[in-house]
Amino acid sequence: QAPLVESGGGLVQPGGSLRLSCVVPGDFLDYYGMAWFRQAPGKEREGVSCSSSRDGSTYYLDSVKGRFTISRDNAKSTVYLQMNNLKPEDTAVYYCATVDYDCTNYGSSEVDYWGQGTQVTVSS
Secondary structure, eight states, rough: SBBBBBEOOOEEEEOOEEEEEEEOOTTTTOOOEEEEEOOOSOOOOEEEOOOOOTOOEEEEEEGGGTTTEEEGGGGTTTTEEEEOOOOOOGGGEEEEEEEHHHHOTTTGGOOOOOBOOOOEEEEO
């Protein structure tokens, strides 16, 4: 079983919301920055958001700023991605991943662990 377990994807209409969850091993949140990536058909994988374990800073892809929110619940060893006002261009497989602890260049960072991916489809 993959160490990162995602859930929460699905089909939603434009303007709708979804919350993705990623359960991680107990100590990962102490040592890793946690990021969400996505990959749409025929496109390269891109970094969507990152939560730093150094100081709690969060980072976002420009196209999702103001719509997506990354958060973590250390007690539940879970990282979330709340996605609001979804658009058809947000359709992709979403992955959580471990990156550098302060999210430095997270979009191109070396990744030690990936989740299995969860499909998000935004369509009317």
